[in-house]
Amino acid sequence: MNIIAIVLHIGAAKGIHMHLLYPCDPFNKMKPDEAYEEEFSTAQHAGFTWFPFSYEDFELGEFKPRPKPAFAGEILYRGWMLTSTRYAQLQGAIESLGATVAVSAERYRQCHYLPEWYERCKDVTPKTIVLLKDDDFAAALSTTGWSAYFVKDFVKSLTTSRGSVARSISEVREVVDLIERYRGQLEGGVCIRELENLLPETEERYFVFRGKAFARDGVVPELVKDVARRIDSPFFSIDVLLNKEGTARLIELGDGQVSDRKKWSAEAFIEMLSASLTN
Template identity: 40%
Template structure:
């Protein structure tokens, strides 16, 4: 197994500084590591350094990739005779909210998905909610006015801000019902081959997280759960593990996961 990281923009044979600590710790644990230039992905000319070996499986650890860019990454790896551990379909299975929501509808806030060109103000009015959490298939707006609106009439302004500050809207629009969450209780878990890991080995895994891991067909993904003020635990998000940040985790703990078992 080889771990593939984004390279530095100016030094394509070195790791992006954001991932330098992860890269170094994986090396220390005896894991094979390489880098790839994401800037050249769209040119179909990215090379992997050091080059992966024929038959190897690669796990990507880096910035989120659009579907077409992930496909190019898969191709670049195949050109070396190796293969990605997570193929494009599996990547999108957890990366795009509409793909995982139908499997977890009873465990997470009610969600409706729309095209950007839909009559969104009318659609939100029909929902009849007092608040709306708005995001695209992947991310929410964390700048400007944020992602929560109190009136359907605010949706067009929010979409404009998403396009302005994010540069693009990926996939479409997801509107989620706002629940009374206790923000400081949010926790991230990683699932590898069906096994759930917490940020600390002595933390108890909530039953809802175990159930989520059972329902999702992916070898490597993250689960974010949070407590509601009525005491109920809810799934707030899941994502592909390759592009999930180490929120609440130490790099050392994350690197140690990959020495605890053999990957099939």
């Protein structure tokens, strides 16, 4: 019995039938990329089977999980952020080999793009106006009464030292231009959010897996449980901050497959997946 067959057998014995798909090391296609090495090692020890694939090859139109003959079952991707179009291509590539995805392209988009989840959660998150890059920002924002703005595309904010906060309409345009310059493109469009009085040191990331919300310390706030009930996706992350009044505010949703663990240890993260799959 080869090593892949052995691992498959161990995973089945532990009741784990979902397999993990990781991007591989560019120089060794049988190893995970170093960014996922700790998580991969923990997952393997917990009984998960895994398949590495070359992200670089995938971008060139080739999807070759290794070992290809063993590729089957339900696949949960853990890797770099993908556009919704690229993720749909990944789903198609996975299904073309006879496997299935744990998260469909539709569900991926629902949590990955802010406008897709905003209407379901608008009462617990900062007010947001969605625009196209060439829209008239001044006209769109003229009646908001907001004193400052947080500017991002559908997925990410400006992560340079400049940051995404704008104090005027002209600064909104400046941030949009910088996002496009540094990231190469605006993904989806522009989201302009009211800048609330939030306490950045209180930020926490939670995960929802198969309908159940999880916290790294085991304490799940009511807001997170509420949001978990509103979103119909198998695996997503929820980012929460407190405002200066002590009220929890939803800041971001993300597809769980492409969400960093942040403060979560690899052990806590894999335990969450394992417990949900074996119960």
